[in-house]
Amino acid sequence: MQITVYGDTLCAQVTATAMAQTGHQVSWAVVEPASHEYLAIGRPLFSEQGLDQLFVEQLESGRLTPCFWRDVPIEPAVAVFLALSPGQEAAAETIVRQQAGVSECEVIINQTMGPVGTAERLLEILQQQSARLALVALPDLIQEGNAFVTFTRPDSILLGCEGGAGETLMRELLRPFNRRKDVIQVMSLREAEFSKLAISGILATRISYMNDMASLSESLGVDINVVRVAMGADPRIGESYLYPGCGFGGPGLSRNVMTLLNALDSRASEPGLLEQVLRTNERQKEVLFRKFWQFFQGNVSGKKVALWGAAFKPGTHRVDNAPALKVIEALWAQGVKVAVHDPKALPGLESWANGRGELDLCADLYEVAKDADALMLITEWKPYWSPDWRRLKAVMREPLILDGRNIYDPDFVRAQGLVYQGVGRS
CATH class of the missing domain: 3.40.50.720 (NAD(P)-binding Rossmann-like Domain)
Incomplete structure (x- = not known):
């Protein structure tokens, strides 16, 4: 089917490439002029092992067409993905209003992470103009450095739907990536967004906790690596994200934790755990x-x-x-x-x-x-x-x-x- 992916993000590049690889005709519409100039010469915006070559292959196949967001091909899309950067809420609202008048469009998929309630606001705008078009939330769970694999072979897919609207079409779009077992978890828009932020929060907390333990282990003459293995062997804890080191970074995890922290600060009078998590990370x-x-x-x-x-x-x-x-x-x-x-x-x-x-x-x-x-x-x-x-x-x-x-x-x-x-x- 015809698909349009909006955004200058890694999520947008991965989504467009993966959808094109599975046979869809995909228009990748970037918002920034500099991004359009880069794609015009056939180069991806993001460089990761495996993703670069797959992107080029889809360009050469003709299934993936980069374009500027105001110059989307005339062929209407059945599904529209919003994988925009933080701060591009106005562009998202403009796109939603435009798609409300496109009779062929059946679903808008919001992948853009923002405060909890972002998808609901877009749905309200959509419902003011169209009662038939569905809007769903598909929070980005890809892991940078291995983004394509984590998108196409996911351990979990969070799908926010209100009243099941759009679920059938979304299951069809995600079917190539959901074959080993059904990993799609259907929930409300707000629950999907909050689940993504909560996942980021616990991962960041585990990292900072282990860094605190590493600092203590040095003063006790204990090798934290031995302790890490012992902790990971306990099934109540598991092995993931227990590696101490010199801190975490990147745009995704840090931003998501900050978004979660802002939500906590606006609703709680006492400083929360996540504030200390970020402070520990900066020190580390x-x-x-x-x-x-x-x-x-x-x-x-x-x-x-x-x-x-x-x-x-x-x-x-x-x-x-x-x-x-x-x-x-x-x-x-x-x-x-x-x-x-x-x-x-x-x-x-x-x-x-x-x-x-x-x-x-x-x-x-x-x-x-x-x-x-x-x-x-x-x-x-x-x-x-x-x-x-x-x-x-x-x-x-x-x-x-x-x-x-x-x-x-x-x-x-x-x-x-x-x-x-x-x-x-x-």
Whole structure:
């Protein structure tokens, strides 16, 4: 069927690509002129492993057509996805009003995350003009760095429908991604939106809790990795999101937690747990800097630090709210020279650093460590997991390894003649 996807987001790119791959004719309508210019030369807005090539294949097949949102092809869409960026509520309302007059359109699917009640407001606008057209909520549950797989092979799909309106067509649209077992959970619009935010809140809480435990474990002489495995073995807890490290970042999780926190603040007189979760996370982003500072007893001016990883997580090029940014700012403030390697994120990091300070951006992961007084592992990209330790020791001025994701074996690294410090590990 004919589908239109509106938005300049990763969710929009994934949705458009996945729907085209399963045989639909898809128009991907972007809102920002710069995004349209980028797509016009056949390049995706977001670069992730696997997604890039699939996007190009759908373009070449003719099933996926990028366009500017005010120039959507004349062929009317049966289903319209709204995967807009936060702050584009006016564009969403305009699109809903336009679609109300399109007789072929049967359902509008809101994927745009905002405060609880966003979809209800769009439904009210729609019902003022059309009694036949359904509006549903399909909160974005994709995981950046593995977005296409988590969209096409989901563990859960939250589908908000009022009175079941639009459910039948949505089940047909989602059928290719819902074959192993039925993972669609039907609920109200408001329940779907709140469920998404609540999921983000518990994930962030687990991460910050483990970072608090990691800090305590160091003072007790306990290896947090051993504790993590013991906790994960308890079926009441499970293994997911128990890895301590140098904090979480990215646009999605942080924004969703803030949205949830704002809702709590507007309805509760006492500060909530999530406020402490975010405070803990911001503090944790500087944990490697504090270890670096302590190792050199504050005498860090003029030294050089190499960073492995700048993206907020592996598999993405984005540096939005990434822990690396706060580390870099702390190092700059102390007169430390900073060099960075990342497989995908260097262009974004360069744009962020412009006008803020000097960075040495390196294409080679060993060249970045040349004459470094410390190497900080920030993002656990696969090329960093098994480095040539002898080569690193040979090029570094001071063989200090600060492992912000606890991916290395401390005893093995130390046996190679390097100094190792992790997060919550002795």
